[in-house]
Amino acid sequence: MPAFEKIEYKPISVREILVEMKDISEFMIDLAYSAALFHDKELADEVVHLENRVDTLAYLLDMSAMLATRSPEDAEALVGVSAVASAADKISDAAADIAAIVLRDIRVHPIVREAFEKVEERLGCVKVVSKSVLVGKRLDGLKLEAKIGVNVIAIRRGNNWIINPKPDEIIEDEDFLIVRGAPGGMVDLKGLAEGSLRKLEG
């Protein structure tokens, strides 16, 4: 469990906060199902981290919304925003519940795993070490999808999350990459990230 973050009011727009809450909560669902299906505690830990982030965003959104309210009309307009935010928060809680199953070592029934495997591509999580060839490279320059059939769908950098990173994002030492794709490609990417593989074929 991460320690509680101290929440300070920062002037972020309500719009930015809501978009981030929505993106993270949807992403958490994918992550949590993958964690359950493959009994992957690293992915489950990431879900718990993200839940913490969504909780922080929920507070920031409430503060920003209150500060932005000057008239009864403002209040009426913002109540819908706050309801959408609280739904995103509930979704992230559900994802955290699934992650908790994994962290408590409760295994998903193999029959169910088989059923899910057919519809899911594998999600995985790799940590980039300083000697990795990935460090300093732009995402699009690596052509990971074409070469090994995997996509980087998020990056965790310290306590920050970059969901759906842009093609020109540059990979840094210590980044956690969340990737979706073929299991074989995932093995190659792990090799690159951990420095045991220096280049890709093809």
Added chain:
Amino acid sequence: MPAFEKIEYKPISVREILVEMKDISEFMIDLAYSAALFHDKELADEVVHLENRVDTLAYLLDMSAMLATRSPEDAEALVGVSAVASAADKISDAAADIAAIVLRDIRVHPIVREAFEKVEERLGCVKVVSKSVLVGKRLDGLKLEAKIGVNVIAIRRGNNWIINPKPDEIIEDEDFLIVRGAPGGMVDLKGLAEGSLRKLEG
């Protein structure tokens, strides 16, 4: 609000139920956000319908799981399944909360809508009437994506839902089609479904 369904035990496999709960709950999130962003009460109604379906599935899953439990090992294996199911249920509740905003006529702040519109393609819902040219046609034969840039992502047929319909699915009279795609294509599809348009160009 739909009337409560009477729930009778049917011998459906735990696997099938769980996969359906997972698919529906994820689909509901998309549907609910779209309903909120475009203040679309029809989509919001569909979310409420689906929530009812997920509740029914949750009961069926509990019954099937109890019936399948013969030993303490079975119970241990099935407790993970039941936790995943209850998370799917929570996700569907969150989607229904968002739908409730729309049905109570609370509007989402325009600034937020703008922010979401950039990342979302439009979801829409069209009802197929008996005189429509779509009736009796296979989905893949219509080439909707190539011709007008829309995809049928689900079909409601009476109280049954077909999520991610197969290419050989045949459209029936009175089907509700849930489609994702370009707003212009949506207008064309509405014309075809309501019988005011007889054919597509191109």
